[in-house]
Amino acid sequence: MTSNITETQTVHVMLLIAGGHQCELSMPADAPLLQDMLEAIALRSHPERSQPNKLFQIPMEDGGPTLYFPSRSIVAIATDPPVSLPDFSPEPEPIQPLQTATTPIIIESKSLKIQNFLSEEENQRILNYVIDNRGAFEDSQIGIDDPNYRRSKIFYYFHEFGDLIKERIKQILPQITEHLAIPTFEVSEIEAQITAHNDGHYYKAHNDNGDGVTATRTISYIYYFHREPKPFIGGELRMYDTLKLSDTLYSMAESYTDIPPTNNSIVFFASGCCHEVRPVNCPSKNFLDSRFTLNGWIRRTE
Ligand SMILES: O=C(O)CCC(=O)C(=O)O
Numbered sequence: 682m683t684s685n686i687t688e689t690q691t692v693h694v695m696l697l698i699a700g701g702h703q704c705e706l707s708m709p710a711d712a713p714l715l716q717d718m719l720e721a722i723a724l725r726s727h728p729e730r731s732q733p734n735k736l737f738q739i740p741m742e743d744g745g746p747t748l749y750f751p752s753r754s755i756v757a758i759a760t761d762p763p764v765s766l767p768d769f770s771p772e773p774e775p776i777q778p779l780q781t782a783t784t785p786i787i788i789e790s791k792s793l794k795i796q797n798f799l800s801e802e803e804n805q806r807i808l809n810y811v812i813d814n815r816g817a818f819e820d821s822q823i824g825i826d827d828p829n830y831r832r833s834k835i836f837y838y839f840h841e842f843g844d845l846i847k848e849r850i851k852q853i854l855p856q857i858t859e860h861l862a863i864p865t866f867e868v869s870e871i872e873a874q875i876t877a878h879n880d881g882h883y884y885k886a887h888n889d890n891g892d893g894v895t896a897t898r899t900i901s902y903i904y905y906f907h908r909e910p911k912p913f914i915g916g917e918l919r920m921y922d923t924l925k926l927s928d929t930l931y932s933m934a935e936s937y938t939d940i941p942p943t944n945n946s947i948v949f950f951a952s953g954c955c956h957e958v959r960p961v962n963c964p965s966k967n968f969l970d971s972r973f974t975l976n977g978w979i980r981r982t983e
């Protein structure tokens with residue numbers, strides 16, 4: 682493809698995303714988002730180059746919902762007028778984005794970690810409970826069209842502990858929202874699930890409210906528990922900072938903070954923040970030695 686267009690000219694973009702989704706939007710030729718998407722496509726033909734793992738966020742026009750998708754799920758991009766794809770051959774050069782009018786701002790991720798969230802007795806009881814119910818865990822699913830996005834086990838039915846954690850969270854919700862600088866909201870529901878990450882398990886970068894079904898998730902929480910002494914290494918919760926590209930465009934920054942999954946601790950953060958679970962190394966491979974979580978989402982009313 683060739684391009685004679687100027688950097689500020691508006692480009693009409695048709696985006697095809699895995700799963701048969703498509704969307705159309707307009708943006709300046711030098712928009713960092715356009716450069717990033719073209720780069721993701723161009724890198725496909727260069728498997729020897731490692732691909733940055735980006736989560737794109739595109740607010741739809743007329744105040745509609747925001748579209749979130751990982752860079753690897755872009756199938757094709759059509760632009761009118763045509764624009765150049767970044768050239769990676771024969772000798773790869775670092776990508777030089779076109780000059781932009783505004784400098785991207787990095788917004789540091791915010792989280793709240795509370796140690797010893799439950800009593801020792803409650804912490805032990807929940808561990809015994811998952812051990813007794815290990816047969817009820819199933820392989821986790823994910824709405825992204827990539828089977829390698831997540832490896833872990835999930836258990837959905839545990840009313841006693843679900844109620845316990847929800848009650849405790851409700852008691853401290855004002856402190857949580859204040860710490861995370863999230864305006865107070867009316868809670869419609871608190872979801873809960875139990876997960877187990879064993880040897881080689883992980884969950885790649887994502888946010889927790891990126892589609893219509895999850896859009897009202899406002900605060901994510903993760904309560905960690907495991908056998909002592911800690912039978913695995915890794916499994917940190919990696920919280921990515923956010924790159925503010927313009928008033929309406931946000932992307933995942935490369936900078937991050939790692940939070941270790943400490944037994945009997947809980948972590949809260951805004952559900953829109955990008956995060957991932959770093960790979961777990963559990964030498965025994967014994968399910969009982971997994972990195973366990975009781976985690977979920979506090980939803981606001983529509
Ligand atoms: O296990 C964790 O630390 C995070 C889990 C997570 O991100 C999720 O379930 O959405």
Ligand SMILES: [Fe+2]
Binds near residue numbers: 887901956
């Ligand atoms: Fe998550």
